[in-house]
Amino acid sequence: MTTAKSTTSPQTDAPGSSLILLDNVKKYYYMGNQEVRALDGVTVSFAQGDFWAIMGPSGSGKSTMLNILGCLDHPTSGRFVLDGYDASDLDDDERSELRLRRLGFIFQSFNLIPQLTVQENIELPLYYLGYEAERSARRAEELADMVGLADRLAHRPMELSGGQQQRVAVARSLANDPAVLLADEPTGNLDSSTGVAIMELLADLNRQGKTIVMVTHEQNIAAYAACRMHMLDGKIDRIEGVDEPEITSPPPLPNSAEGSR
Numbered sequence: 001m002t003t004a005k006s007t008t009s010p011q012t013d014a015p016g017s018s019l020i021l022l023d024n025v026k027k028y029y030y031m032g033n034q035e036v037r038a039l040d041g042v043t044v045s046f047a048q049g050d051f052w053a054i055m056g057p058s059g060s061g062k063s064t065m066l067n068i069l070g071c072l073d074h075p076t077s078g079r080f081v082l083d084g085y086d087a088s089d090l091d092d093d094e095r096s097e098l099r100l101r102r103l104g105f106i107f108q109s110f111n112l113i114p115q116l117t118v119q120e121n122i123e124l125p126l127y128y129l130g131y132e133a134e135r136s137a138r139r140a141e142e143l144a145d146m147v148g149l150a151d152r153l154a155h156r157p158m159e160l161s162g163g164q165q166q167r168v169a170v171a172r173s174l175a176n177d178p179a180v181l182l183a184d185e186p187t188g189n190l191d192s193s194t195g196v197a198i199m200e201l202l203a204d205l206n207r208q209g210k211t212i213v214m215v216t217h218e219q220n221i222a223a224y225a226a227c228r229m230h231m232l233d234g235k236i237d238r239i240e241g242v243d244e245p246e247i248t249s250p251p252p253l254p255n256s257a258e259g260s261r
């Protein structure tokens, strides 16, 4: 495997420092002579330790945004900086490398490999990273324990409930200690109480400092995220939960009418 040296070490780790930057990012698709503006000039930054929910109606650009953040796709134009690396113009191999080393993914449909045990599913990213077997096994055990499945290591996905399968997927997503966890409708295939348990797990990870970006269309699921972005027609419609920019000069004095009351 080629190792792009530029993708191996984190560039930022202080809480609150900018981890992801999208600067006027556009993604256009061309269907015949029709232009589809899936993302139409998105500018936003996600800080280290943030928990974001991306919301919006079907077709508003949520998946396109997550695919770009996840280095699965590249923007038509604009700048995308991830963990200090300009990822706007990486080729396919470089994007794969960045995904393997710096990102974790959680999907609506779990995406576990049915033939592999829980332990082997969690270890899969470590296998690709070239971890030695014993170290990889130890890491998988730790992660299984953390998601409450220490006694299921030898089971296969089919023998687990949906909620347990998603726990395995969360454990797998953490194996490479990613800079960012990306989740696409992580509770979409779960009943509501199981969904809540998975969200509690993600909220816990965020409290421990993990940066999470999640797509969801459910208000009660989005409520776990402190920052919420609403997309509309490929643009950011509004953002909730992000602090006002720091005021560097003193605020203006109240006007005289108010001051004299």
Ligand SMILES: Nc1ncnc2c1ncn2[C@@H]1O[C@H](COP(=O)(O)OP(=O)(O)O)[C@@H](O)[C@H]1O
Pocket: 029, 030, 031, 036, 037, 038, 056, 057, 058, 059, 060, 061, 062, 063, 064, 065
């Ligand atoms: N591969 C593609 N080719 C052409 N159009 C696409 C493609 N992917 C997405 N689109 C279009 O881009 C827009 C945004 O899609 P998407 O990001 O999937 O929205 P959402 O996830 O919010 O439902 C939609 O109009 C969709 O039809």
Ligand SMILES: [Mg+2]
Pocket: 062, 063, 064
């Ligand atoms: Mg989508």
